[in-house]
Each structure stands twice: as structure tokens, then as C-alpha cells.
Amino acid sequence: MVTCKETRAAIIALHKNGFTGKDIVATKIAPKSTIYRIIKNFKERGSILVKKASGRPRKSSKRQDRLLKRIQLRDRSATSAELAQEWQQAGVSASARTVRRRLLEDGLVSRRAAKKPLLSKKNIRDRLIFCKKYGEWTAEDWGKVIFSDEASFRLFGASGKRLVRRRKDAVTDEN
Template identity: 80%
Template structure:
């Protein structure tokens, strides 16, 4: 930006008053660009000042160096509050409020957001995820369409893990109708289901507070899984992916071999599979309802083939993201 001195501005105004044409105009454009000449003249006509007044407001209290120091404090611990950062900044010689801290961080692209919930990854998880994704890095969406996935998920019969919003008047925060009741040890039901690019398969809801074991699992495979394979694939070859500890029992492995079911593996813990199908169902199901089981079945059967197919077609992208992050969490 070109800086124009007060003396130069005065000359331009004097030329303007004498009629800014001919030789006076040529003299003016020799000392300032045409656009700046017009701005100076407009400012004098509208406000009566040669130099525009400074904008109102308090002067900036911090320097760029102090702002960079604040950013270092924030990046050192992502969870530090603005009030705590203001204290650290004050110890470094900068007196500023928490509001100023938030403004300076916002200027530097650091915005406060709710932390994403992701499962904790151990070193073994990271290594196994990389091995899995490297093994199938060349697989296309068509290849993954020949896989039938299965998994289990717990559903709490009372209470939710998320937040619930309500609209109320002042003083009604603890009103009975505005509360979200909780219990100390909510009862849980475990659900097993399988799906492929052809749609969702069978669903099994275990009795309350009953976890899957090898006896339950073998019965589920016999009564639910095999009929789904016949219905969706018929005589076509397909691969089966599962990975819970009880899935790897010798009796299960031998039984699957006898049924000529080929296993896709090794499946790592916290694998990049499209398991978020369960999270979709959990968003739809009212967990405070006493009709939890029929609701889960209802929402499962309502899942469209297009949705499942879209999730499975994302497998090449999931694998690529895990490889890109070197086994760490990805955007999926």
C-alpha cells in the first residue's frame, strides 16, 4: 500500500480547489495515483478532513510476537481453557482477558470445538491396522462387495451417552419434565448382525446382560449367518469377516471350515471396517424406551441397500486414509 504524506495530500487538495484539470491534473498524478487522488478529494468533501480519522476502539494491546507465544501455549496442550491461557500469558508479561485470548486464537485459525470421540489405539492396534490395510490396499469396491461383514454392539436400555437439549423457562432447569434421568448401572443388551453390499442380513438380539460367547456364537452362525449367505450370495463365493475373541475359538474356526466359509483376515482391533452402521442405528433408536429390542430390529430392517453399499464402497478410501495416517485415526 502506498503511503501518502500529509503535505502531499494538502497539495492535491490545493490543486483540486483551483480546478483539477489540464496542467494541475498532470501535476497531481505525478505525486499520487489517480485512485488515491479521488479518495483524498472524496474524504475532504464528505468529512472535511485531509487525513481520515482513525477508527474508534481500544488500541491493540498485544504484539505479533506475543500472539505467537499464545499460540505456542495453546498447541502445547489442546485442552487448555482460555482462562488458563490468559494466566499463562500474564506470567509471560501480557495482561489480557480470556475474551482477548479467544480473539487472538481465532485470528490464528484456532477454533474451539468439541473433541471427536475415537477409540484408544494401542501400538498393537496401529501395527495391525497397517498390516491389514497394506494387505488389501489394491482391493476395489467390487472386491469388497464380495465380503459379508459381521459385528456386535451393546445397547444400553436406560440413559444415553450423548447430550439432550430441552427448551425451558428460567428457573425450570431442575423441573421434572426438563431432566434427563440416569441410572448407575444401566442394563445392556448385545446385538449381532451381518451385512454386505447386497444389504443387511440377519440380526440377533441376545437376552439382557448376556454377552456373546463361543456357544452363543456358533448357534448364531448356524441359525442366522448361513441363511443370510445363501440368500445374498447363493452359489457365489464370498468372504466372511469377523474378529471378536470368541470368534477365533477353535471350535468356531473348525465349524466354519466344515461349512466351506473362507475368512477374511487378519481383522485388527478397531479396524477400518464400515462398523459405523451401528452408530447410525443408535442415533435412530430411543435408548430410554422400554421397547428397545423391537425398535432395534425395526431400524435394522429399514436400512436401505444403498446405504450399506455406500459404506462398503468406502473401504478403499478407508484403507488409503489409514495408510496415509500411518495407522492412526482417519476421517471415517
């Protein structure tokens, strides 16, 4: 159970004023096991401060994490490996997995980009020309045309599906 500094201070103050563990438990300011643990730790260390948890130190500082976020926001479709390379040029040696963790900590998730029709000025012009050329065709004219389904097959390379990173609650249709 995590207790705030004030609660720990109150438990130790009561203990110093002669209250027993049982008396402090009766006040219901914290669970019984928490109260006894706080008193035990105070007797051993002489302090109410909580020891820093053990674990592997972070590869990056908060400042470097903000830099990664800025790098990512410049190109939202950059892969984690590409971001890791850019971040390494800025002085942080971290894996693509670490990059993904840091971005997730900041609330940035990877999502498939929404598809948008590619309509350049040339596409628009060509469509207009087609419509003018065949606009007056009858059903009989179109009956002479054979339409076929198309399917694409990939042996190598990317599927063409792009991912973008954005906040979980953001709704955009980037491509």
C-alpha cells in the first residue's frame, strides 16, 4: 500500500507519543500491516522517507524523452527503428523497443493511417476528361465493355499500409 508522506508522519508522531501499534491501528488512518511496516522501517532507518525502488536505471532522461517526442512529431509515420537512429544521433543509445515504450509512456500509440484517395490536379483533370468522353454512353454501350476484378500480389516489400503515431484519444485521418 502506498501512503502519503503526511500519513507516515502522523503514524510516527503517534508512535513517538507513546501510542502502541494497536492504538494506531484503531485510528484507521492506514491498514494494520502498513502501520506496522512504517514503524519497523522508522526504527531501522530513523526516517519516514521511502527507499527508492531497485531496478535498472533508465537509458534516457526526461529531457531526452521530450526530444524523442519532438523528433516523432516531425514525422509521425517514422518507424521505431528510424526514431531510435535519430535519437542515437542526439546522444541516446536505445533500442526500437525502448523508443516504443517511451512514446507509449507519453500516450502516443501507433495506428494504421486512414486511407485517402489520391487526387492530384492531374487525377482530377483525367477523371473529368473520362466523364466528358463517356458521359453519354448508354447501357448498351457499357454492355460491350468487359470489367475484370483486380488483385495485387506481393512477393517482397511492404504492404503499403502505413502507421502513424498519435494520442489515444486523437481522431485524425492522416495519410
